[in-house]
Amino acid sequence: MELERLVVIWCPLLQQEGGRGEEARRFVQVLARAGEICPWVHPIRLGVCALPARGPARFFGGEEMVVRHLVEAVEEDASVGVADGLFAAILAARSQLIVPAGEVAQFLAPWSVATLARPELAVTLQRLGVTTLGQFAALPAPHVSDRFGADAAACHRLCRGESGELAGVRDRAIDRRLRVARGEDPDQGSEPPPFQPGFFGGASAAETRAALSFARVQERLGVDAVLVGRLRGGRDPSEQAALVPWGSPEAEGPGTGGAPWPGRLPPPSPTRVLGVPQRAEMVDATGRAVVVSGRGLLESEVDRLSVEGGPWQPVVAWAGPWPVTERWWSVRRRRARLQVVMADGTARLLYNERTQWWVEALYD
Amino acid sequence: MPLNRDFRRLSRDDGLSVVYEHMFAFPTEIPTEKPVEKSAPLRSRELPVGLADRVRPTTPTAGRLLPVPAPLVPLFPDGALRRGTTTTVAGEPGHGATTLALALLAAVSQAGSWCAAVGLPDPGVVAAAELGIDLRRVVFVPHPGRGWAEAAGDLLPGVDVVLVRPPGRARGTVARHLAARARDRQAALVVLVERGSDWPQGGDLALTVGDVEWQGIGQGHGHLQRRRAEVRVSGRRSAGRDAECTLWLPADSGVVAAAKTAKGEDGSVGAGPDNGPKAA
Numbered sequence: 001m002e003l004e005r006l007v008v009i010w011c012p013l014l015q016q017e018g019g020r021g022e023e024a025r026r027f028v029q030v031l032a033r034a035g036e037i038c039p040w041v042h043p044i045r046l047g048v049c050a051l052p053a054r055g056p057a058r059f060f061g062g063e064e065m066v067v068r069h070l071v072e073a074v075e076e077d078a079s080v081g082v083a084d085g086l087f088a089a090i091l092a093a094r095s096q097l098i099v100p101a102g103e104v105a106q107f108l109a110p111w112s113v114a115t116l117a118r119p120e121l122a123v124t125l126q127r128l129g130v131t132t133l134g135q136f137a138a139l140p141a142p143h144v145s146d147r148f149g150a151d152a153a154a155c156h157r158l159c160r161g162e163s164g165e166l167a168g169v170r171d172r173a174i175d176r177r178l179r180v181a182r183g184e185d186p187d188q189g190s191e192p193p194p195f196q197p198g199f200f201g202g203a204s205a206a207e208t209r210a211a212l213s214f215a216r217v218q219e220r221l222g223v224d225a226v227l228v229g230r231l232r233g234g235r236d237p238s239e240q241a242a243l244v245p246w247g248s249p250e251a252e253g254p255g256t257g258g259a260p261w262p263g264r265l266p267p268p269s270p271t272r273v274l275g276v277p278q279r280a281e282m283v284d285a286t287g288r289a290v291v292v293s294g295r296g297l298l299e300s301e302v303d304r305l306s307v308e309g310g311p312w313q314p315v316v317a318w319a320g321p322w323p324v325t326e327r328w329w330s331v332r333r334r335r336a337r338l339q340v341v342m343a344d345g346t347a348r349l350l351y352n353e354r355t356q357w358w359v360e361a362l363y364d
Numbered sequence: 365m366p367l368n369r370d371f372r373r374l375s376r377d378d379g380l381s382v383v384y385e386h387m388f389a390f391p392t393e394i395p396t397e398k399p400v401e402k403s404a405p406l407r408s409r410e411l412p413v414g415l416a417d418r419v420r421p422t423t424p425t426a427g428r429l430l431p432v433p434a435p436l437v438p439l440f441p442d443g444a445l446r447r448g449t450t451t452t453v454a455g456e457p458g459h460g461a462t463t464l465a466l467a468l469l470a471a472v473s474q475a476g477s478w479c480a481a482v483g484l485p486d487p488g489v490v491a492a493a494e495l496g497i498d499l500r501r502v503v504f505v506p507h508p509g510r511g512w513a514e515a516a517g518d519l520l521p522g523v524d525v526v527l528v529r530p531p532g533r534a535r536g537t538v539a540r541h542l543a544a545r546a547r548d549r550q551a552a553l554v555v556l557v558e559r560g561s562d563w564p565q566g567g568d569l570a571l572t573v574g575d576v577e578w579q580g581i582g583q584g585h586g587h588l589q590r591r592r593a594e595v596r597v598s599g600r601r602s603a604g605r606d607a608e609c610t611l612w613l614p615a616d617s618g619v620v621a622a623a624k625t626a627k628g629e630d631g632s633v634g635a636g637p638d639n640g641p642k643a644a
Contacts, residue, residue, distance in 0.1 A: 210478040213522020214503055217515050221508060225515075229489035229499045241489030246503050266587060267618035269490040271462045301583065317581045319588065339588045345576045346458025347588055361488065363578075363588060364462035 003084035003164040003224075004244065005053040005101060007063075008044075009034055009070060010093035011078045015047035017177075023047070024181035026076060031178075033073045038066070043178060045171030048090060053082050063098050083107065085164020086248075091115065105161035109134025116155050117168065121148060133159040154222040165223040165245065214246055240264065241273075265322070265337065270349050270361035277358035280350060281306045282315075282340075292336040292352050296323035305340060305348075307359055317341040321352065430524055430552055431471040433496060435622040438609055439571060439597050445472065445525065446568075447550040450543045452599075454560045455573030460593045460613040463495070464573060465527055465556045467613075467620045470496035472552075477524035480505065483512045484529050484556070494618025513538045521549045529556040536564040560598075570599040573613070580616075590615045592623050 011030055014023045024046060031049055034041045038056040043049045056066045067080045081092030083099035088107060092099050099107045111133045113122045130136050136144075137159035145153035157163040171177075214226045227243040282290045284300035293299050298321060304312040321336035336352045337360075347363040429444035437443045445451065445468060453468070455461030462484065469479040474496065481487060482505045493499055503523075508515040516528040526546070530538075534555075543565055546553035555563050560570050573593050580589020593613040598606045615621035 206478065210522045213519050216518040216522075217505060220514060220518065221505070221511055225505055225508065227504045227506065229487070229492060229502065229504065231489065231493060231499065241493070243487070243489065243504060243506070267494050267616070268588065268590070268614040269488055269494055269618060271466060271488040271491040272484075272486050273488045273490075275486050298584065317578065317583060319581045319584065319586050339581060341578045341581055341588070342458075344456075344458070345578070347578055347581075347591075362458060363591070364458050364460065 003104065003161070004248065005057075005082065005084055006050045006086055006089040006164075007038075007053045007056070007066060007070065007080060007082050008048060008050045008086070008089040008093040009041075009074060009078050009080050010090065011047045011074075011076050013047075013077050015045075017046060021181055024177055028178055028181050030074045030076050030078065033075060034070055037069050037073050043171075043174045044086070044090075044169065045174055046177065048093075050086055050089060067098065084161070085158075086169060087158055087164060087166055088161075090169070102161075104164075105134075105137060105159065108159055108161070109137065116158075116166065118151070118155060121152050121155065124148070150220050154219075157222050157224075163222040163224040165248075167219055167223060218246075240269075265339075265349075268363070270363045272362040272364050274359065274361060277351075277360050278308050280308070280357040280359050282350070282357050283312075289355075290357075291355060292321050292323070296321060296336060298338075302338075302340065305342065314343040315340050316343050428550065430477065431475055433467055433471050433620055435611060435620050436467060438607070438622075439595065440569065445552045445554075447524070447552055448547040449568040450546055450553040450555060450563075450565075451569045451571065452555045452557055452560055452563045452567035453571045453573075454557050454562070457558060459573050459576045460591055461556055461558075461573045463491070463591075463613050463620070464571060464593075464595065464611075465529075465554055466492055466497065467495050468554055469502060469525055469527060470619075472525050473498040473501035477501065478503075478522065479525040479527065480516075480519040480523045482516045482519065482526065482528040483508055483531065484527070491614075491618060495614065496619055513542060516542055516553075517545055520545050520551045520553065523551065525552045525554060527554045527556060530562065533562045534564060539563055539565045566599060568600050569597065572596045572598070574608075576613070 009030065011027065014027045014030070017023050027043070027046060027049075031041055031043060034049065034051070038051050041049050041051045053063060053066065057063045060066050060069060063082045067082065070080050071078060079093050079096045081089055081095065081097050081099070083089040083092040083097075084101060084104040088099060088104045091111065092107070097107075109132060113125045113131060113133060113136055115133065116122065125131070125136060130139070136156060139156070141153070141156060141160075144156045151167070154163065154166060158166055217226050224245050226246040228246050229241055229243055231241050232239075282302055282305050284290055285303045286300075288300060290302050291299050302315045302318045304314050306312045318338060318340045320338035322338075323334065323336040334353065338350045338352065338357075339347065340350060341347045348359050349361040349363070350357050351360050352358075428447040429442055430447060431444055432440060440446075451468070453461050453465040455464070466481070466487075469481070469492075473479050479497075479502045481502065484504065485506055487504050487506060489499065492502070503519075505515050505519075512528060512530060513534070516526050519526050520542070528542070534557075542553060555567060557563050560566065560572060573595055576591055576593045578588055578591050580586045590612045591614065593611050594608060595611055595613075596606065596608045610623040612621040612623050
């Protein structure tokens with residue numbers, strides 16, 4: 001799963017609460033000022049807050065500009081950083097860096113194993129001669145989970161850049177503490193349970209039970225294992241919706257689904273949207289590759305399909321192609337989409353880009 | 365045999381669900397009064413091993429049923445998913461078993477219950493929404509790896525329906541354990557498999573997607589519009605009523621619907637866009 005890109009604001013002076021609650025009050029102001037620039041600023045713990053990077057970066061014209069605006073706005077001694085996933089983004093903020101997308105594992109590699117805030121694991125690893133997160137990541141995953149247990153396995157996935165967050169990074173009581181700082185009644189308001197800030201308001205017994213069971217799965221498989229679906233605008237099945245970690249800031253923003261997107265396929269939508277498209281070959285009855293012409297038409301009739309070098313399967317019906325030119329303002333992307341029905345009754349959604357066919361989704 | 369069948373249909377049509385329940389929930393001579401009329405809720409593990417699998421409480425069913433979308437009601441002996449039971453949904457990959465399994469979460473999530481889907485590798489979120497699933501009530505655990513059974517076991521006490529897709533044939537002990545946990549926690553377990561036999565114990569109810577046919581798409585025209593599917597019901601709790609029905613899986617708008625047309629008519633590939641029913 002692709003990790004969500006996050007901006008983290010880290011205020012080192014506000015991390016420890018003094019006796020008079022001054023720090024919490026100033027942190028509330030930081031949240032408010034950052035919130036004037038970007039929506040969905042989410043407190044993580046005292047002195048640390050996070051917000052999704054993608055939208056603001058598009059609006060301000062780059063992540064550097066977002067960082068500059070935020071640093072100016074907060075009027076507090078703050079460092080800002082951007083990276084994939086919450087854990088790396090907090091480290092990035094501490095070193096005031098923007099870590100390029102997809103390079104989170106390389107970024108984490110030189111940090112000490114003590115960064116994981118798992119003292120026992122860190123001591124054991126150091127005794128074994130494993131001192132950095134990079135060395136830890138290089139250990140084979142099955143051995144890590146067999147020898148050190150599920151929590152270490154979660155740390156291991158994090159170090160490999162496969163998950164973005166560790167249990168224990170978020171302060172579960174932060175919303176309550178901030179309500180106190182705002183002078184509100186801490187037990188009032190829509191923020192429900194201590195372990196799930198701001199989740200759908202209201203915390204019935206069923207809600208609490210559900211949240212506990214999700215937390216148990218997260219402990220077992222990692223924070224990124226439990227996802228919720230959100231609708232958003234887009235044409236591709238993969239763009240129209242996203243799966244985001246349960247309880248993350250992105251999961252709580254309003255979805256933007258429902259807005260009309262000219263060019264999207266009519267329902268029914270595919271029930272399985274492949275995370276990684278499968279390379280496919282498609283030929284006509286004479287065995288020549290089926291290509292999409294410059295005018296967006298198929299140059300020959302589809303006869304059979306082979307997915308990832310597999311056996312040829314006869315195609316009995318097809319529809320399309322529906323050409324779409326998207327993102328003409330940046331990297332021009334021209335795709336043509338095609339639905340096919342195979343002789344065995346299965347249906348697939350394919351797209352063609354630069355003369356290569358890809359299976360994008362299955363109608364299971 | 366024909367006599368029996370007639371009687372069964374009669375008892376259902378009259379809505380005598382309590383009578384029906386008594387008749388078929390206790391295939392052997394178990395005195396109904398003894399274990400079930402205790403006031404405290406009975407847990408299966410308090411009963412002798414041999415009995416635990418066979419008893420079914422006869423308390424009023426209303427609180428123990430979870431709604432399913434109207435077109436799927438005829439598939440279920442109770443007209444709904446029953447808490448504590450295991451339902452298997454089987455079908456060849458690509459034949460719509462995923463659609464049917466997801467559809468079972470639609471009405472439950474709309475009613476405000478939490479649902480979870482474990483091991484569906486790349487769930488189509490848009491399709492789920494089109495099926496009527498309330499996305500705010502469903503969590504996905506798409507890649508549980510070897511921990512799929514443990515994840516499902518963790519979720520059963522927390523949510524009302526757990527949909528799980530084992531990576532292959534499940535081991536007998538694992539299947540028994542999960543079914544027992546569902547019964548114990550009064551959650552409904554829905555298992556998505558390729559063949560019914562991939563779930564060693566067999567479900568209380570087994571839904572199997574048979575022949576399917578896409579409509580609305582031709583040789584270079586139209587688009588995938590609806591899929592007609594034959595769904596067969598069997599299993600312990602089907603009360604010997606191996607029924608079969610035809611569904612749109614899904615219909616035009618992405619929801620499931622009952623296919624009114626009789627088997628065999630209409631519905632060649634490439635049928636015109638106006639031949640099908642209007643989706644509800």
